[in-house]
Amino acid sequence: MKAFTYERARTPAEAAAGAAGNAGAKFIAGGTNLLDLMKLEIETPTHLIDVNGLALDKIEATPDGGLRIGALVRNTDLAADTRIRRDYALLSRALLAGASGQLRNRATTAGNLLQRTRCPYFYDTDQPCNKRLPGSGCAAIGGYSRPHAIVGVSDACIAAHPSDMAVAMRALDATIETVRPDGSTRRIAIGEFYRLPGKTPHVENVLVRGELITAVTLPPPPGGTHVYTKVRDRASYAFALVAVGAIVQRDGTGRVALGGVAPQPWRVEAADAELANGAAAATRRLLADAKTTRDNAFKATLVQRALDAALAQARSAS
């Protein structure tokens, strides 16, 4: 690990200003992803701003009937919150499908949104990777690409976003609240938060240098039956090959977001509109522009089957 200086932030605005003024600075909260990457010198911050002391660890009701989740709420606490379990079961289910008990106890809401891909070439510093070292090439394209993305990819990068939680947040139309280095705040719809890789896969979201996530808000409860179906290589503690997060109403309409198949939690409005017509119709919309490799072409079939299973589960539960 490279050496770094360390400070404990006192206010969100001060943390943002401090990070903006130091090109080598990074925020650290749970640290479960950042420290992993720092040990491998994939991340090499020269200054860490510890935000754990900021009072951003509450889940509060919003005036419109939704919830505001503080950026530092731990994954375990978010999944176990009685309001989340009752009204946003999809979010509980997605969180509980990810990582291990130890990691969920430490990982935060904001950190989960910002976690980096688990593409094996991103992790292998001896290999080219446009995300880790812009311009060096992509070893996954033409290489081992079984876990990789099949939609939203580019000629520069086919890495998949690893988060389960973000899939639920996408289906729930969450909004990300931030503070910028000048002290101003803004709200970013999760559908506009992530950036597709294009020619710049190292730029993963719309945050500006130093901008700090302070909360994630959920709109009023969407009702319906919530199902999170995750397909992976072992029964627990593994990243998704394909994940389906669905909220289905009694009349069969609803919304769906996918994990494991795109550089960001994947939602297509035209697919939501087809949901009542079944998994095959919705999958055609979800994967309309799919670009598979020999290794990961199976994911296209798996998406449809996982969605079919999720819809069947929703029907039997409602």
Added chain:
Amino acid sequence: MKNANDGIDAARRDVLILGRDLMIVAPATAMAAPAALAAPELPKPPVRSKVSFTVNEKAHTLELDTRTTLLDALREHLRLTGTKKGCDHGQCGACTVIVDGRRINSCLTLAVMHEGSNVTTIEGLGAPGRLHPMQAAFVRHDGYQCGYCTPGQICSAVAMLEEVRQGIPSHVSVELTAQPQLTADELRERMSGNLCRCGAYSNIAEAITEAAGSRV
């Protein structure tokens, strides 16, 4: 006995230090001829920071390289070597300790981030002659082969039972809002962050089940 061990440790350390010096000397000698080469970039001196926390009910103040993980602080600075370093990347669970009542991977958190924290390691759960019920159950059920993952398994299991008691659901809980029961499926899902390369899982599961008592 203790002195003999110290002697061996000191001798080993000397060998390591000698080895490192030799590695530094060799390239410097080789580079002496072409003087035009730029001097290699020297590593910056480590940045140190002070932190105070409680471990097994004993207060400690340490001044550490900021890079020191909680795991290394426990093992290398406080000599509490019961907590094990397995993968050092949060994948195996051997380093599991209980911090402020919650089990975490001590390899994926910096010691300086734990100002004021209350840490419990395997040494704090029990000791020979006064074993924690979970430790006693692991012994009774032979819940190990090589034993390397055992401290992490036991710390994880103790905190896991508390999570169940608090009503925290898991991936396999059928009802999200009901009080979870420690079924075999629940136990295995909740312990999936602790790997055992020897494959002692069946005995580990039996030990935890017994320690959980009548709630199973």
